[in-house]
Amino acid sequence: MSQVRVSTTVNGDAVEYLCDADETLLDVLRDRLGLTGAKEGCGTGDCGACSVTVDGRLVCSCLVLGAEAEGRKIGTVEGIAQGDKLHPLQKKFLEHAALQCGICTPGFLVAAKALLDHNPNPTETEIRFGLAGNLCRCTGYDKIVRAVQAAAAEMRKG
């Protein structure tokens, strides 16, 4: 099977790669581009650990083909901080102890950023439903919701 040639943008950088026609975007990111921040927790779109954005839209990269990235803009957890400046969500996740093991954290950050990009002032319920596609097994979500609330408040202050 011949491979597909793909030109895309990942975290603002132009990227080209060859991938198999049946290869997921998650596998491309992890195995071909060395971006292992997105994790495979299930491979079936149920856990959100592989969350990335495609043209600003939140997706599970395990359900997207690598070939589908052609001409798109991909955003991953590796692109959330600006140089050494952490995004408010990253800072608040640390300050609020919103991670224990940390395997779900990249997916939560990508999903929470997508949420706040669309809704800068979400209610607790909106946060809970906005993050319902991401599983965390350690925290019981309490500290994650509080971190997102705190980050949203800080971002609104500008």
Place this chain on the structure above:
Amino acid sequence: MPLDPNLDPASHKFNVVGTRPVRPDGIDKVTGRAKFGADAVAPGMLHGAILRSPHAHARIKSIDVSKAAKLPGVKAIVTRDDFKEREPSLRDILWNVMARDKVFYDGHAVAAVAATSASIARKALKLIKVDYQVLPHVTDVDEAMKPGAPLLHDDMITAGVDPAPKKSSNVAYRHEFGRGDVEQGFKQADVIVERRFKTEATHQGYIEPHACLANVGPDGQGELWVCTQGHYMIRNTCAALLGMNVAKLRVTPSEIGGGFGGKTTVFIEPVALALSRKANRPVKLVMSREEVFRATGPTAASSMDIKIGVRKDGRITAAQADIRFTGGPFVGSLVDMGAMSAFAAYDLENSKAVGHDVVSNRPKLAAYRAPSAPMVAFGVESVLDELARKIGMDPIDFRLKNAAKEGTQSSYGPKYNRIGLIECLEAAKRHPNYTAPLGPNQGRGMAAGFWFNFGGQTAVSLNVHIDGTVALTVGTVDIGGSRASMCQIAAEELGVSYEVVRTVTADTSSLGYNDITEGSRTTFSTGMATIEAARDCIGKLCGRAAKIWGIPPEAVVWEKGYAKPAGANAGNFEPLSLADIAKQAATTGGPIAGHSEINAEGAGVSFAVHLCDAEVDKETGRALVKRYTVIQDAGKAIHPSYVEGQYQGGAAQGIGWAINEGYIYGKDGRLQNPGFLDYRVPVCSDLPMIDTVIVEVPNPGHPYGVRGVGETSIVPPLAAVANAISAAAGVRLTEIPMSPPVVLKAIESNGRAK
């Protein structure tokens, strides 16, 4: 190490302990840089895949790998023939890692392939031909105990029974704990409640599937990168299974994406090493989520009869439990821990708990957070709830009347030292959650929980660097922030700031043996070893100061990060900071380090009390948790945020267990829901905020009074949620998970009964 005699944790002013600093591994984990099990690669790496049984129970007549071996790109295939039986005590583990004569459950490993790509490895699996003779199977614990049930092992004679039974059965072991005379006790009771309870198996549900990267060379030396709770256990077990030299196998733990007890044994690691040895190439093996559900170690499934009698004044006169657990095809359902913990929260004259360890065609269980205690607490605390109602007593007052305290002889044996159950119950009673008004269709439940906590073998090394910073090397895997807590403890002892210390987890070749991160032991045991190593180091720092000053070492004291002359007689010298002394290490005797190698004892038992408000839709049977509060004794909280996190996480897992989660087996004995879509763990929108109260009743067995906190938080939720749902639904729930059909059935049968 006992509680420091001059340290009353209630009034002692700690500098670093009790604060909430950012964890040292934090930045890596919010930027995607942290390396977990599946994130490693090696030059020339092959990809492994495992062929698994589609049958619940079958004899393997033959395995033909010849076609798979010819597929281009396939570099090694292993089957039962590649795993010799070397060590009788590891037989069950070996048989679980790779099936021998029989497969015992849907998902049991039968063969494995290493190939140049993952897709070639998967294709090769399809070319392996296994000839099975399918056998009758059994997955339900009560069915497995019946005479005439399909037998898993023809030679299994129940142990723990005298005289030994003549016929083989699926009952591997019978355990009994207790004291007094329950028959006499029940005669003294005014009210007796007896009920049968049943719980399905659940999975720890860690988000990171098992993953490892093995590299074994022809010289017998090996490397293994693996996500595990215990890399020394992995090393010792794999070396014994594969006939390798322990010293030649170096195991490095990755960051771990959750474990909760499920990563305390071997599954794929010996297979990856065997493939690597055979192919003479590095082999990466990563489980899929489906494999995690089918072929790792969920909890036992349980069935139990609980009978408790009380006098009208609220004193329990007798308590009895008959508990049946099945945890897969081998002995070791951990029912003994269930029986031991059953009545451990109460001061009872007459108690008896019998546990039956039953084998069945399910995957071999692993620990899950306070293993066995949640299910048994579900039964016991449900019956206590019903008794309190029957005698018209407040459920917390009822428990206070019977609560274990310092000096109580526990139902499983030892006499308690200082414990905090009464303090937790009193805090629960004071909490606003306990008296807040309830809405329509809502009910409130409470339950208490107990867990033993463990200590164990621990080694740490503390090195002072040339610039006065400190490297703390530990051998316990950090599963929820323990590196932060260890930095805090070392900084507290040395009198330096948190930022001065960096804690790293060593590989197995860089530090002495450490037991697994399990049993809520890490902050307790590694913390204790860190204190000891820091004090050892302080002794050496004082010695160096003495040398610099030309006075005897006994004339130097350590205060707030400085060596000082002990008094006027010692001489008049400017205090030397840790950094001052570190700078002169080379000229005063060489490197400065402290060490500790201990087998930590004195892990104090711990108790929790949970409050739950649930709402039940009586038309659909759907139950929702609306409010939840965890009150638990931490002894002394080192990093309160991570203590709260343990409380909240255990509660959330318990709520999932109570309402949503459970293994569903088809008539064919195959698991029907091996994925997160159908095995539904709680998501963010399922839960409310989870309130926490940290009670601190110091553990007399630790210098700061620390008790483990990781596990106790999952013990009460099954019962607390069941008591709340029972109150809301107006009918006693006795089956878990309390999914909508189960709740609806209970409501409807109660309606018919009336």
